[in-house]
Amino acid sequence: MRWPKVILAAISLFGSVFGQSDTVGYTDSETGIKFQSFTDADTQVSWRVALPEKTEGDYDALIQIEGPANLGWIGWAWAGTMAYNPLTIVWANGKTVVHSSRIAYGFYTPSVYNETTYQVLKGTGVTGDTLKFTALCKGCTTWKDFDGNTQTLDLTQPARLAYALSHEVVESPSNSSSNFNIHDNVGHWNADLVASKSADFSSWVSKNTIPASNESFHFRNRRGA
Numbered sequence: 001m002r003w004p005k006v007i008l009a010a011i012s013l014f015g016s017v018f019g020q021s022d023t024v025g026y027t028d029s030e031t032g033i034k035f036q037s038f039t040d041a042d043t044q045v046s047w048r049v050a051l052p053e054k055t056e057g058d059y060d061a062l063i064q065i066e067g068p069a070n071l072g073w074i075g076w077a078w079a080g081t082m083a084y085n086p087l088t089i090v091w092a093n094g095k096t097v098v099h100s101s102r103i104a105y106g107f108y109t110p111s112v113y114n115e116t117t118y119q120v121l122k123g124t125g126v127t128g129d130t131l132k133f134t135a136l137c138k139g140c141t142t143w144k145d146f147d148g149n150t151q152t153l154d155l156t157q158p159a160r161l162a163y164a165l166s167h168e169v170v171e172s173p174s175n176s177s178s179n180f181n182i183h184d185n186v187g188h189w190n191a192d193l194v195a196s197k198s199a200d201f202s203s204w205v206s207k208n209t210i211p212a213s214n215e216s217f218h219f220r221n222r223r224g225a
């Protein structure tokens with residue numbers, strides 16, 4: 001059957017307005033977590049997300065970032081723009097991964113942002129040439145926009161998220177508040193967040209929680225102490 005041109009045009013408009021998903025299902029073998037995953041073809045960095053079944057209010061998110069350890073920093077912007085939303089930034093410091101919570105109020109160096117916390121999970125570290133960061137984020141799914149209005153991740157259509165990364169090493173790699181310079185690459189991807197929901201969310205968190213003693217070792221190490 002041949003589709004009338006007007007219907008094809010409407011389908012194409014629908015796709016561009018509502019955005020088609022750029023993510024695919026991905027199971028991380030180390031943690032067993034099933035993410036929706038987007039990979040940037042140029043740099044081979046992947047940004048991954050998994051959500052709980054209940055996504056009302058300020059719900060938590062499981063995230064994973066995996067890519068070449070020699071990148072200076074890798075970032076994730078939760079509202080798909082640089083400013084006025086939580087920015088998750090990671091970089092390698094020897095064999096450990098430093099994470100930094102930031103927010104930008106314009107196109108200049110983002111400040112440290114205290115409205116998010118990250119529980120670092122198993123599946124975090126530098127192995128060979130690859131950095132992998134896996135965490136439970138509290139505060140990544142809701143934020144205040146420019147006008148001070150609360151915004152949350154949109155689950156009614158693929159959510160437009162953004163990434164940024166740099167080849168230049170941050171000023172002080174052992175310090176999560178370190179200064180760093182502007183990105184070399186910036187891009188957007190549409191995440192199928194509905195497909196990222198799972199009833200296994202809580203069990204993934206508990207199975208991959210790092211015992212407290214190891215966590216403090218990890219923390220000391222991360223600070224280079």
Ligand code: HEM
Nearest residue numbers: 075076077080081082087107108109162164180181182186
């Ligand atoms: C020193 C740090 C940074 C500086 C000086 C900076 C500066 C800028 C500037 C000047 C632009 C507009 C021009 C362009 O497209 O290149 C821009 C765009 C952008 N930046 Fe940054 N940036 C920094 C860090 C970050 C970080 C950490 C992220 C995300 C994690 C980020 C995400 C974006 C995005 C998504 C855009 C595209 C425009 C938008 O959608 O808002 N930037 N940045």
